[in-house]
Amino acid sequence: xxxxxxxxxxxxxxxxxxxxxxxxxxxxxxxxxxxxxxxxxxxxxxxxxxxxxxxxxxxxxxxxxxxxxxxxxxxxxxxxxxxxxxxxxxxxxxxxxxxxxxxxxxxxxxxxxxxxxxxxxxxxxxxxxxxxxxxxxxxxxxxxxxxxxxxxxxxxxxxxxxxxxxxxxxxxxxxxxxxxxxxxxxxxxxxxxxxxxxxxxxxxxxxxxxxxxxxxxxxxxxxxxxxxxxxxxxxxxxxxxxxxxxxxxxxxxxxxxxxxxxxxxxxxxxxxxxxxxxxxxxxxxxxxxxxxxxxxxxxxxxxxxxxxxxxxxxxxxxxxxxxxxxxxxxx
Amino acid sequence: xxxxxxxxxxxxxxxxxxxxxxxxxxxxxxxxxxxxxxxxxxxxxxxxxxxxxxxxxxxxxxxxxxxxxxxxxxxxxxxxxxxxxxxxxxxxxxxxxxxxxxxxxxxxxxxxxxxxxxxxxxxxxxxxxxxxxxxxxxxxxxxxxxxxxxxxxxxxxxxxxxxxxxxxxxxxxxxxxxxxxxxxxxxxxxxxxxxxxxxxxxxxxxxxxxxxxxxxxxxxxxxxxxxxxxxxxxxxxxxxxxxxxxxxxxxxxxxxxxxxxxxxxxxxxxxxxxxxxxxxxxxxxxxxxxxxxxxxxxxxxxxxxxxxxxxxxxxxxxxxxxxxxxxxxxxxxxxxxxxxxxxxxxxxxxxxxxxxxxxxxxxxxxxxxxxxxxxxxxxxxxxxxxxxxxxxxxxxxxxxxxxxxxxxxxxxxxxxxxxxxxxxxxxxxxxxxxxxxxxxxxxxxxxxxxxxxxxxxxx
Numbered sequence: 001x002x003x004x005x006x007x008x009x010x011x012x013x014x015x016x017x018x019x020x021x022x023x024x025x026x027x028x029x030x031x032x033x034x035x036x037x038x039x040x041x042x043x044x045x046x047x048x049x050x051x052x053x054x055x056x057x058x059x060x061x062x063x064x065x066x067x068x069x070x071x072x073x074x075x076x077x078x079x080x081x082x083x084x085x086x087x088x089x090x091x092x093x094x095x096x097x098x099x100x101x102x103x104x105x106x107x108x109x110x111x112x113x114x115x116x117x118x119x120x121x122x123x124x125x126x127x128x129x130x131x132x133x134x135x136x137x138x139x140x141x142x143x144x145x146x147x148x149x150x151x152x153x154x155x156x157x158x159x160x161x162x163x164x165x166x167x168x169x170x171x172x173x174x175x176x177x178x179x180x181x182x183x184x185x186x187x188x189x190x191x192x193x194x195x196x197x198x199x200x201x202x203x204x205x206x207x208x209x210x211x212x213x214x215x216x217x218x219x220x221x222x223x224x225x226x227x228x229x230x231x232x233x234x235x236x237x238x239x240x241x242x243x244x245x246x247x248x249x250x251x252x253x254x255x256x257x258x259x260x261x262x263x264x265x266x267x268x269x270x271x272x273x274x275x276x277x278x279x280x281x282x283x284x285x286x287x288x289x290x291x292x293x294x295x296x297x298x299x300x301x302x303x304x305x306x307x308x309x310x311x312x313x314x315x316x317x318x319x320x321x322x323x324x325x326x327x328x329x330x331x
Numbered sequence: 332x333x334x335x336x337x338x339x340x341x342x343x344x345x346x347x348x349x350x351x352x353x354x355x356x357x358x359x360x361x362x363x364x365x366x367x368x369x370x371x372x373x374x375x376x377x378x379x380x381x382x383x384x385x386x387x388x389x390x391x392x393x394x395x396x397x398x399x400x401x402x403x404x405x406x407x408x409x410x411x412x413x414x415x416x417x418x419x420x421x422x423x424x425x426x427x428x429x430x431x432x433x434x435x436x437x438x439x440x441x442x443x444x445x446x447x448x449x450x451x452x453x454x455x456x457x458x459x460x461x462x463x464x465x466x467x468x469x470x471x472x473x474x475x476x477x478x479x480x481x482x483x484x485x486x487x488x489x490x491x492x493x494x495x496x497x498x499x500x501x502x503x504x505x506x507x508x509x510x511x512x513x514x515x516x517x518x519x520x521x522x523x524x525x526x527x528x529x530x531x532x533x534x535x536x537x538x539x540x541x542x543x544x545x546x547x548x549x550x551x552x553x554x555x556x557x558x559x560x561x562x563x564x565x566x567x568x569x570x571x572x573x574x575x576x577x578x579x580x581x582x583x584x585x586x587x588x589x590x591x592x593x594x595x596x597x598x599x600x601x602x603x604x605x606x607x608x609x610x611x612x613x614x615x616x617x618x619x620x621x622x623x624x625x626x627x628x629x630x631x632x633x634x635x636x637x638x639x640x641x642x643x644x645x646x647x648x649x650x651x652x653x654x655x656x657x658x659x660x661x662x663x664x665x666x667x668x669x670x671x672x673x674x675x676x677x678x679x680x681x682x683x684x685x686x687x688x689x690x691x692x693x694x695x696x697x698x699x700x701x702x703x704x705x706x707x708x709x710x711x712x713x714x715x716x717x718x719x720x721x722x723x724x725x726x727x728x729x730x731x732x733x734x735x736x737x738x739x740x741x742x743x744x745x746x747x748x749x750x751x752x753x754x755x756x757x758x759x760x761x762x763x764x765x766x767x768x769x770x771x772x773x774x775x776x777x778x779x780x781x782x783x784x785x786x787x788x789x790x
Binding site for chain 1: 464562717
C-alpha cells in the first residue's frame, strides 16, 4: 500500500514528506528534519519553495505550505512494518568490559514494551565458558541475524527480515506454533503464555510490529531493535537507559554507532577492541557485536549487589556461583 | 457360487459383533466417551486460560503434545507400511489382520495431527497456514504431507472395504440390519456388484494405492523428523533423523498391531482366524525393526557421547542422570525385549509377544519424549536469567488428560469401526483361501504332468 503510494505520486511532495519522517538516529542527525503528512486533497500552494535535506542525503524542494512541524510518530501498520527504513542497516555493539548487570536495560525495555515482570526481551547472562575461565556479564538482545533460522522456519511469514536488518514479528499474523523458538539458537524469543495484565496498558494504541505493543496472547515476541524509537530520532530503550553506556547502536552503512554519550566509527571500534559475534560458527550472521570483557571496570560481584533475591537466584547454576556458595558454606 | 457362499458363511459367523452390543462393551464405550469429553473440557480450559496452564514454557516450548503427535503418526505406519507391504507382496497369511492394520492407520492419522494443534497458540488463525503459506517452512511441508497421507490412506482404506461393504449391503436383509445401516453400506459400497470388470479394477487400484501409501508414509515421517533436524539444537540437528524416525514409526506400528490383534482375538473370539502364526509373523517384523531401531539409536548416541562437543556432552549428561530410568526403558527394554522374546523360539507365545509389543510401544513413546524435552532443556544459551519454573518441563494434568483423551478416542473409534464392519476382512480371507487352494491345485497339475514324485503334494 505505502509502496504503491510512493510510486504513484506525481509530485515530489509525498515522497519528501515520507522520507522526512524517517529521521536519523538522534546523535547522528542532531535535530531531525520533521514534517507531517499533508492530506492528498489539499492542493493549494503558495508558490514559495523550501529546500530541505532528507536523512538519506538528497536535497529536495517542497512548497512552503506543505511543511509542518511534527506531531509525533506516524503509525506503522503491520503491512508497512515489513518495509525496512530505507538506506539503513542497524547494528548493535555491546561492550562487555563495562557491564555490571545494573539491569536498567532489562527493566526499561520491559517498561517500554509493556512486558510482565518475568518476561524479558533483553536478558543478562553470567557467562563462564569453563570452570577456570573468568565469568563476565553478557547482555543478550535478539541478534537480528542476517541468516535468521527463525524466519526460515515460520510457516506463515509472521516473522520476517527487513531491508534495514531488523527481524520483526507480526503478532497479528503469528499462529503461535513456536517453531521459531526452537529454531533460534540464542533463545531470543519469548511466548505470551496468557493474556498478561500488562497488555492492557497499550490497549488504546493500534498494534504495530515496530512497537510490539500491545502484546497478543498465544503469539511469540522478542526484542525488536526499537525501530519506532529510531523513527522518532531516539535510541532503543536498552541503549538510552544503560548507566554505563555499555550498548552502542547505529548504522553499519554509515559506519557509525553511539551509546548516547559518544559516537564512534563502528569499524574502528570493532578493529581496536577486537569485536566479535557470539557463536559465529553457527553461521547465522548476527547484527549484534560484542567487545571482549578485557580491562574490566567492575569486578563480577558488583553485578550481584542490589539484586532481588529472585533475580539473584537465576545465576545459581553458573560454576562461579556454585564455587562461591561452597566457599561461603565452608566458612 | 462357492465363493459367495463362503463369504456369507463367514459373515454369519462374524455377525454377532456387528449386531449386538454387550453390556460390558456398552460400559466400555461410555467410559471412552467420558474420557474424550473430559479432554474436551481440558481443551476448552486451555483455550480460555491460555497455554499457561500447560507445563510448556519459554525453554521447553513443546511438551508431550508433540510427543503424542509423533507417537500417533508412528502408529499410523501399521497400515501404511505393514499392511501395504503385505498386500503388495501377497504375504499368504495377511488376510485376517490386514484390516486391523488399515484401521490403525486411519484412526491414528486422524488423531495425531490434533496434537500439533494443541501446541498452537492461536487456533483461531489456523487458516493462515493456507492463506499465507511459506513453502520454505518444514511445517508447510508437514501440512502438505499429512493431508496427502490422510487422503491417500482414506482412499486405500475405502478400497479395501468396498467389497465387504457390498457384501454387507447384499446380506443386510438376512441379518435384519436397521434401515440406516443398509443405506450407509449401500452408499459406501459405491455400486460395487462384484462383476469381473469391477473385480479387476478394484484389484489394480488397490495395488497401486498400496504402493503409493508406502511412499507417502515414508515422506510424511521424514518431514516430521526434519521439523526437528533442520534446527540447530543439539540432539536434533542430526542427518539420520529421517530414517531413524521412519524405523521407529514402523516399529511402533507393528507393536500396536500385535496389541490390537490380541485384544480382538480375545473380545470377538477370533482364535480360529488370528492365530499364533500371525503373532509370530508380525512379531518377527517387529523384531527386525527393533534391531534396526537399536542400531540407529546406538549410532546416534555413540557419536554424541564419543566426541567432546560441549552441548552434546551436556545432553548426554542430562540423559544419563536426570532421565536415567526413562533412557533405560526407552532404549534398552523397548528394543531388547522384542528381540529376546522373538529371537528365541521357546519364548514365542501369543502372550509374551503381546507383552513385548506393549512394552516396545510404551518405550517408543518415552523415546520420543527423550528426543523432544531434554534437548529443549539444554539449549545453546545456558538457561539463565529466567524464572525457576521455566527451567525444567513437567506436564500438567491438562496435558495428561488430553493425552489419555487421545488414547481413549483411538479406542473408541476402533470399537465403533469394529461394530460397523467385520474386523476380519471377509473378502480378503476368502481370496487368500482361494489363492492357497489354487496354488495347491497348480502344484498338483504340474506334478501330474511332469510326473514329479508324489511326495511333493502329500503334505
